[in-house]
Structures are given as C-alpha cells and as structure tokens.
Amino acid sequence: MSSPRVLITTYHQAFFVRGGGEYEIYSIADSLKQRGMIVDIYGPYSRSLEDYDVVLHFSVHGGGLELLREVKAGGKPIALWPNLWVRNPAEVPPSLVNAHVELADAVIFKSASEEQHFRKRFSLPNEKARRVALGADAVYLRSAPHGLFKSLYGIENYALWFGVIEPNKNQLAACRVLREKGIPCVFVGRSREDAYFKACREAAGENVLFLKGLPQKSEIVRAALQEALFYIEVSHEPPGLSAIEAGLSGCRLLLSDSDWSREHFGDRAVYADPTDEADIARGVDDVLAQSAGQRILADELRRFCLPEAIDPLIDILRGVAR
Structure with missing residues (x-):
C-alpha cells in the first residue's frame, strides 16, 4: 500500500491540558500530510472509521481503551504509540498497558531507551516492536x-x-x-x-x-x-x-x-x-x-528534523495497513 489513509486517536481528555505529547500529535499529522498522506485527527470532523486504512493511537491512558476496542471490532489495524515513561509502577496498572498492546498490530518507540524501559514493566511481543525517531521542525x-x-x-x-x-x-x-x-x-x-x-x-x-x-x-x-x-x-x-x-x-x-x-x-x-x-x-x-552559541549540537540534531524524520513512521504505517 503506497499511501494508507491514517486516523490519529488518543484518549478522550488528552487535550484538556495540552502539553508536549498533544502538540506532537499535531506535528506528526502535519508531517505525514507533507509526505502526501491522508491524515485526520479523530474528532467531529474526521471521517467514518471505514474510510481509513490504519489507526495511529497515542498513549496508553485508560480513557482510550474503549475507543481502541471499537477500532479493533471495526477490523482496522492499530499502530500504538505508548509515549510512556513510568516512574512509579503503582500509578500505571500493567493490565491496562498490556490490554493496549494486545489490541495493537505494532507498538512504536522513539528510542532504544524508551523501548527497554517499557519491556521491563509490560508485555511486548518482539514482532510488534517498532522504532522511529523524534521529529522536530x-x-x-x-x-x-x-x-x-x-x-x-x-x-x-x-x-x-x-x-x-x-x-x-x-x-x-x-x-x-x-x-x-x-x-x-x-x-x-x-x-x-x-x-x-x-x-x-x-x-x-x-x-x-x-x-x-x-x-x-x-x-x-x-x-x-x-x-x-x-x-x-x-x-x-x-x-x-x-x-x-x-x-x-x-x-x-x-x-x-x-x-x-x-x-x-x-x-x-x-x-x-x-x-x-x-x-x-x-x-x-x-x-x-x-561556551554559548555553539552550533555543534544543532548540527548533530539535524537527523531529527521533519519532514524527513517521519519516513520510518510512514514505513510502519504502510506495513501495518497491508
């Protein structure tokens, strides 16, 4: 599939207080569109589920689990982006996170350290793990x-x-x-x-x-x-x-x-x-x-710049949508 149609979802109350994760959703949607893909963020103006080839879901917050179950029941593949770093394991029930992973066809991590941190605490089948990089403008x-x-x-x-x-x-x-x-x-x-x-x-x-x-x-x-x-x-x-x-x-x-x-x-x-x-x-x-004003770090971080940095995610979405 050359250009899957993507619906981006997250848990319902995510945008009550917008932080880096919420702005990242907008950034990823815009970058995918710049690469010629059809992308909507779930809401009143998104299309029917049947009009999409794959769902990209952000977070493993409990408020989104029922939504994902409906997506799965509708026969749509799911790419899960947990965006989770646990400090106190008691605050995040493993059963909740594992339920998200079970529904997903792929689980996406932005770094090796994030994936390793996740694996220590939750179930993650090797065949579902995928890796991308952060995307900055x-x-x-x-x-x-x-x-x-x-x-x-x-x-x-x-x-x-x-x-x-x-x-x-x-x-x-x-x-x-x-x-x-x-x-x-x-x-x-x-x-x-x-x-x-x-x-x-x-x-x-x-x-x-x-x-x-x-x-x-x-x-x-x-x-x-x-x-x-x-x-x-x-x-x-x-x-x-x-x-x-x-x-x-x-x-x-x-x-x-x-x-x-x-x-x-x-x-x-x-x-x-x-x-x-x-x-x-x-x-x-x-x-x-x-020393102030050095550009060495900036030059090293160019590998994270969009829209090129979004290409590994496009490959993942294409693979999941097949």
Missing part, C-alpha cells in the same frame, strides 16, 4: 529577530523550561535552585495541579515568569530559546521534544540524567540527578561554564 535552526523575547517580556539572563507544570516534571526543584543562584526562570506551559503551581511560584519568588503558552514554531518561541542562558528540564521522566528544539536553536542544555538523555545528546548536554537539588545546582554551574 527544522524551523528551530532559523534565527529569530535579535532581542525579540527580551524586549517583549522585559527579562534577560534567564533559564527556560517548556512543559506542563506538574510534580513529575519537577519544576519546584528548579525554582528553588535558580532562586538561590539568582537566575530568573521562564516556564512556558499550563498547570495540571493548582497546589503545585502555587508552590512553584512561592519557591521562585519574583524572579520567575510563567507563560501559559507561546505559538509553536513562531519567532517568539525561537527567540525565547536563542536568547536564554540555557534550557533546563530536570524532570523525573526523560526530557522530550522541547529539549531537541532547544538544541536545534543553539541553546545550552541542562537535563535530567537518564539513558534517554544520553542516547540523544551524548556529551553535548549537562546532566543532573533530578532528585538531588545540590546536583542540579552543580549542573547550573557546569552549563554556564560552557
């Missing part, structure tokens, strides 16, 4: 107008973090460390827990800027990255697409130490233990000691 390689973000928000010499504000992301530790260092921090993302957001605001003091969102791929986003002292993401789960975008923008990186981080950035980033604020503080010192 090449626009992040492009320079933004100098001083745009600083002049608009009246802040400079800041650290930057993109992502939903929640305990697993660990912004509270960063707030405490950066306040102690006297470094302003800009957080871009909505909050899923009011109490945690308030704790972050109190810990950071006045030296912080919270933005609910910025337009994806825009000049203001690129300016925010290019003008930052460094990008920080010391979460309890691996950093995501925003870290790739920051690296493409030429930003210095301070990330949580994990197999995922080292697989993607090697020795081009500074790593810290997210559970140890003293180690995060050491990481801040180390990242500031690096």
Whole structure:
C-alpha cells in the first residue's frame, strides 16, 4: 500500500491540558500530510472509521481503551504509540498497558531507551516492536529577530523550561535552585495541579515568569530559546521534544540524567540527578561554564528534523495497513 489513509486517536481528555505529547500529535499529522498522506485527527470532523486504512493511537491512558476496542471490532489495524515513561509502577496498572498492546498490530518507540524501559514493566511481543525517531521542525535552526523575547517580556539572563507544570516534571526543584543562584526562570506551559503551581511560584519568588503558552514554531518561541542562558528540564521522566528544539536553536542544555538523555545528546548536554537539588545546582554551574552559541549540537540534531524524520513512521504505517 503506497499511501494508507491514517486516523490519529488518543484518549478522550488528552487535550484538556495540552502539553508536549498533544502538540506532537499535531506535528506528526502535519508531517505525514507533507509526505502526501491522508491524515485526520479523530474528532467531529474526521471521517467514518471505514474510510481509513490504519489507526495511529497515542498513549496508553485508560480513557482510550474503549475507543481502541471499537477500532479493533471495526477490523482496522492499530499502530500504538505508548509515549510512556513510568516512574512509579503503582500509578500505571500493567493490565491496562498490556490490554493496549494486545489490541495493537505494532507498538512504536522513539528510542532504544524508551523501548527497554517499557519491556521491563509490560508485555511486548518482539514482532510488534517498532522504532522511529523524534521529529522536530527544522524551523528551530532559523534565527529569530535579535532581542525579540527580551524586549517583549522585559527579562534577560534567564533559564527556560517548556512543559506542563506538574510534580513529575519537577519544576519546584528548579525554582528553588535558580532562586538561590539568582537566575530568573521562564516556564512556558499550563498547570495540571493548582497546589503545585502555587508552590512553584512561592519557591521562585519574583524572579520567575510563567507563560501559559507561546505559538509553536513562531519567532517568539525561537527567540525565547536563542536568547536564554540555557534550557533546563530536570524532570523525573526523560526530557522530550522541547529539549531537541532547544538544541536545534543553539541553546545550552541542562537535563535530567537518564539513558534517554544520553542516547540523544551524548556529551553535548549537562546532566543532573533530578532528585538531588545540590546536583542540579552543580549542573547550573557546569552549563554556564560552557561556551554559548555553539552550533555543534544543532548540527548533530539535524537527523531529527521533519519532514524527513517521519519516513520510518510512514514505513510502519504502510506495513501495518497491508
């Protein structure tokens, strides 16, 4: 099958608070369309199930399981993209995840470390496992107008973090460390827990800027990255697409130490233990000691740029749809 028609689905409440995973869905849909495929995201304006050749489902959240069962009953093949990194196994019932895997014809992972992490905790038949790479927009390689973000928000010499504000992301530790260092921090993302957001605001003091969102791929986003002292993401789960975008923008990186981080950035980033604020503080010192504005990391990350990076996914969808 040269060009299967694809329906992208996820669990029902996913878009109540949009984070990196939700924006990734839009990005993948757009990239597949750029490659000439017919792609819809499930909703009121998508077509009937019978009009698609394959369903690409994001997440193993319980809210999507019934939907997948209906898809399977309709005779459509399923490519499952779990996008899951488990910190506390008790929070994710293996039976729930395994039920998703059982319904799927292929299970997609964005890295070797993600697949290995998944295999340790859940059932994964070897014949279902597939591998792709993260897909980032090449626009992040492009320079933004100098001083745009600083002049608009009246802040400079800041650290930057993109992502939903929640305990697993660990912004509270960063707030405490950066306040102690006297470094302003800009957080871009909505909050899923009011109490945690308030704790972050109190810990950071006045030296912080919270933005609910910025337009994806825009000049203001690129300016925010290019003008930052460094990008920080010391979460309890691996950093995501925003870290790739920051690296493409030429930003210095301070990330949580994990197999995922080292697989993607090697020795081009500074790593810290997210559970140890003293180690995060050491990481801040180390990242500031690096030379700013180097393009070596950006050049190494070009392999993740769309639309070319989407081609392995197209091959998977073609294989599943046959």
